[in-house]
Amino acid sequence: MTKLSVNVNKIATLRNARGGNVPDLIKVAMDIEAFGAEGITIHPRPDERHIRYQDARDLKKVVTTEFNIEGNPVQKFMDLVLEVKPTQVTLVPDSVDAITSNAGWDTIKHKDFLKEVISTFKQNGIRTSIFVDANTKMVEGAAETGTDRIELYTESYAHAYLEGDAERCRAGILPFIEAAKMAHSLGLGINAGHDLSLDNIKYFKENIPHLLEVSIGHALICESLYLGLENVVNMYLNKLK
Ligand SMILES: CC(=O)[C@@H](O)[C@H](O)COP(=O)(O)O
Numbered sequence: 001m002t003k004l005s006v007n008v009n010k011i012a013t014l015r016n017a018r019g020g021n022v023p024d025l026i027k028v029a030m031d032i033e034a035f036g037a038e039g040i041t042i043h044p045r046p047d048e049r050h051i052r053y054q055d056a057r058d059l060k061k062v063v064t065t066e067f068n069i070e071g072n073p074v075q076k077f078m079d080l081v082l083e084v085k086p087t088q089v090t091l092v093p094d095s096v097d098a099i100t101s102n103a104g105w106d107t108i109k110h111k112d113f114l115k116e117v118i119s120t121f122k123q124n125g126i127r128t129s130i131f132v133d134a135n136t137k138m139v140e141g142a143a144e145t146g147t148d149r150i151e152l153y154t155e156s157y158a159h160a161y162l163e164g165d166a167e168r169c170r171a172g173i174l175p176f177i178e179a180a181k182m183a184h185s186l187g188l189g190i191n192a193g194h195d196l197s198l199d200n201i202k203y204f205k206e207n208i209p210h211l212l213e214v215s216i217g218h219a220l221i222c223e224s225l226y227l228g229l230e231n232v233v234n235m236y237l238n239k240l241k
């Protein structure tokens with residue numbers, strides 16, 4: 001069984017567009033859990049363009065499933081995570097001006113730094129995960145940091161899947177199968193995320209052994225819009241009769 005953690009960044013993006021509290025991020029997160037999701041993920045960025053640091057504090061009070069906070073462990077982020085104490089922290093090496101996450105950690109180059117950060121979080125009872133590319137060397141490096149889990153960065157798989165034919169899908173997923181096997185053999189738990197969607201998730205799940213959790217945001221919110229649009233347009237038409 002693989003847990004679904006819903007990333008609510010995009011709900012915050014929509015809320016922030018008008019300056020008010022619509023949609024209400026806290027209510028949406030609670031509803032997502034009530035609908036059956038097994039976790040809530042947020043990825044506060046330093047400019048707070050979507051999730052605000054206060055959202056993390058407010059969500060902590062209501063999330064009853066797994067609460068996962070992702071981000072680059074700069075001091076401000078570390079302080080927030082240590083204050084909020086989510087179930088899991090996922091370390092992502094993104095730069096301040098990145099549009100979205102675009103690379104996994106070089107776990108060999110940054111081993112000492114990661115070791116120190118991970119040890120701090122673990123001493124505070126927070127499970128740790130490191131965002132890595134599907135590369136067995138990076139998985140081996142991750143194991144040496146003491147992290148509990150890795151999160152496989154799935155953008156390259158999602159692109160390969162989009163290209164459509166079976167051969168490209170297979171080539172796209174092979175590094176992930178190898179990385180997952182390596183992670184499991186080293187005692188690491190396996191999460192995955194980035195650009196996973198209703199189209200590509202089944203093939204990924206069927207092929208990746210020991211997959212504990214996926215975090216999905218962008219596609220899930222877009223799909224929710226499309227799948228709800230017909231219903232809502234008709235609700236308006238009914239009111240305008
Ligand atoms: C680590 C990861 O892949 C996601 O957290 C993704 O980066 C979401 O962040 P944005 O919503 O800011 O794109």
Ligand SMILES: NCC(=O)COP(=O)(O)O
Pocket residue numbers: 007041043070151192193194195196215216217218219220
């Ligand atoms: N860790 C990945 C995540 O939380 C969501 O990524 P995406 O589905 O928004 O690409």
